[in-house]
Amino acid sequence: MRRSRYEELKALLVVYLVPHVEAKATDEEVMKVMECPHCHSSRLSKNRHRHSKQRYLCKDCDKQFLERTD
Known part of the structure; x- marks a missing residue:
């Protein structure tokens, strides 16, 4: 795979995945x-x-x- 194609796919994945990953709290964050x-x-x-x-x-x-769900 050419480097430019790789960078293009990487940028698309970051744009798509980052909002989903940041929206989920980790167990440690919830416990705090x-x-x-x-x-x-x-x-x-x-x-x-x-x-x-x-x-x-x-x-x-x-x-x-x-755990409370309200």
């Missing part, structure tokens, strides 16, 4: 924003799933809760 509904701590860990929803465990108060 979340807090425990009981003690409001942000020190959380993932703790299995329940009914297709992620369950979290607070590292400070040891209570579990489900």
